[in-house]
Amino acid sequence: MELAETFGLLADPTRLSIVIACMEVERSAGDIAEHVGVSPSLTSHHLRLLRSARILRSERRGKQMFYTMADACVHSVLNIMIDHLFFHDHDTVDDP
């Protein structure tokens, strides 16, 4: 199921942070690593997955590799979700 795989790529905290970091601004791999606070190696691993799933698009410019959002659908889905977390209920309850 392709839909589940897409959600799976957004299910990891660091990978999700990487995607969100590329939502509005174009960023180099190094910038992303620094911004998210993880090693360049780990960043690259995640970038490869996001690239081959066509969630992010890459473009080389000099020594650097720049990444942007490639999927408008994922972009709007993230906006909806982030919106929801900010403006709606901020409660923490657990059910029996």
Add this chain to the structure above:
Amino acid sequence: MELAETFGLLADPTRLSIVIACMEVERSAGDIAEHVGVSPSLTSHHLRLLRSARILRSERRGKQMFYTMADACVHSVLNIMIDHLFFHDHDTVDDP
């Protein structure tokens, strides 16, 4: 990160099928199990996760337990994604 956890719950094929099965219609746990094609036990395991994340809401009626979508946000996100898969590119390519 709460957002990643929500995506994580939608990242498993059978669990995603369960959520989609409850999108428009209210269904009993047994119905869900049959509709998705998995054991009642496995269904219940997944339902517990979806319930405690407030993605699904449960209501007992007689011996049965009925489930419905509880999160309008997830509901619309799923609609966007499913829409996207149906009407946009249906190509299968892999990058080097």
Add this chain to the structure above:
DNA sequence: TAAACACTTAAACGGTTGTTCAATTGTTGT
């Protein structure tokens, strides 16, 4: 062409997670 920089790749480890099977709880009917 050699050094320096930016990024990628490969292998390996540890923890998480989906699934199954068996036993248990809760509810209705006789």
Add this chain to the structure above:
DNA sequence: ACAACAATTGAACAACCGTTTAAGTGTTTA
């Protein structure tokens, strides 16, 4: 109260996945 039905729970196991470390590309500058 007991049997039958519906759903849940717990333990155990295999498979997957994120992370680290070290070595490897590719590109620019001296």
